[in-house]
Amino acid sequence: MITVDLSVHTPATIRWALSPVLETLGWLRLARDGASDPTYGAPARATKQLLSRPDVALVCELLPSGGGPTPDFLAPAPPAATSTRAAESQLAEIDNTDHAQAAVEVWAASGDRPLSKNITAALRDGTLPARAARGLATFWEEGMAEVFGLAETALRAEISRCEQLADSGGIGAVLNAIQEQLSWGDEPANACEHRTDTESGMPELLVIPTALYGPRLTMRLQGTRPYVAYPIDATPAPTDPITGLRRLIGPTRAAILRHLSSARTTTELSEELRLAAATVSYHVKVMQRAGLLERSRQRHNVFYELSPTGRQLLAGIS
Template identity: 35%
Template sequence: MLVAHLDGPTLARLRLATSPAAEVTSWLQAALSPFGHPVHGDPGPAARAALRHPDVALVAQLVTPPGRGGYTPDLLTPKPPLGPPDAVFEEQLAAAEATSAGEVAVQVHERFPAGRMPVCVRAAVDDGTLARRVADGLRHFWRAALADQWPALRAMLEAELALQATTMATTGVGSVLNSLHPRLAWTGRALTIDSSYRITTALAGAELVLAPSVLAWPHISTQLCDAGNAVLVYPLGARQAGQRRGGLGELVGASRAAILADLDVPRSTRQLSERHQLAPATVSYHLGVLLRSGLVLRSRDRHSVLYRRSADGEELVGRRPGQEPTRSASRRKTAWVGEPGSGT
């Protein structure tokens, strides 16, 4: 459990902002996965080609591998500054480049706590070029893989900012904090986040930025131990994303959508194969993608391996864990049509 105590001045300074650096880091992570993004599919050949750039490859070593837990250095995702929205990304890159050598070393050693630091990373830390090269790598990957899509992403993010600003004005900060993610809760004095980390921290008189993300889905990421760089990146809700993009079938693909919807109770690969008339290997592939995306959980019952929806999976199909299917949910299931062009 991660617990962050927030004092009154911190709550008074809390604000909402977009974080292009968080989006580009999430998209780079998706490009590193052979399965692409769990919602948006294959980042495409331009993103994969950009990974060959030496500075992008250096950043890729610092990003937590897809499907694994761990720490990604905060210097990749600086707090979005105040100012014109069009200038935010370049100012974030300037903040990354300005990270002190000592702070770079601390963050990189936290990323590789077992001492298995890649040679290229160690060399960049030792010669003092890592912060500059991180900024250059993020800028190169942005231009190659994300800049053309940014206007559409930004529109979604700004709609979310407007929604949360209205919620904050009408029902208060606590209501906003309690709505951001199923694993996050506001107690009235502290944020609690269900996490494998066991950390308790406090923000006093700090500026905390809440940054919605399209590409970080379904994960929530926090930078709450540094009062000067306090950011909480949360994914746009799966239900809202489904409304914008035309349903779960368009989000994860019709085959995976059907399998995910059928996991109201635990089922095996063989059972799903028979129920959906798909080859066992095909079902196994789709379950593997859903498992790595955190949408399903796996357990063993005697000689069978069973799969069921996780809390994120329940959120994606529009239900709370344990909630019975409704008629409207059943109607949604029948409308899940269409496979994305890739990543299905």
């Protein structure tokens, strides 16, 4: 068990964020393992073909199989920025990692597992951080378009939920609600592998929901930017119906329903969700025929909004 001792000043130093690099690592691992996510499906064939590129293959070999740890340098904390800027910053931090530090982390994470020839060569010639950054950049730019927009919608909704919980019930209410392995208590647990005290130099604690990087809780409590990352689908959220709704009708239609709290055009939905207009139009028409949406026209614009059935579905499913 890992215990974080939170000082009285902690609520002001906690920040919620999403990590593009963690999501990229999660999708890359699914592609490598030929696996499928229960919510987002499996990476496409074109995405899997990226694994044949040497630098992408190197990152695959650095990622553990089973329950092993990921080297810390591969998952830097995200800055407060847009997703694109956050990804650029994280990739730059990986690229600038001290080679000796990266080597120590790789050896520690490997345990008794022998290192591949690809990793050994990168360690020998001092190119490991740079090649890992290039491999992740390639996969982020060419392999994440199919899934990141939907994942980001769910992650933004989760962050909004956490911020609302914090406003109404404090950090304790959030930690007790977001993940079964996270909890808030007056007394520290007896069994503790690592303890860090926020009053002794921790500038802020990042709490990172993840959609694709899981299923376990991930923590990095060393350094100047410690974080806790948790999978948002690990525990149902009674106050947020999007999880159950997403499982019932699929992530794209669930995201569209979530954005129709007020009437919108398909163009507005396309821009907000970063989806192709044709994709939005198709799903909207299907949901209208199913009685979940109502259609109205104002001059040259066609608006869609939730029907009474759609509102009941969105409000009642958890």
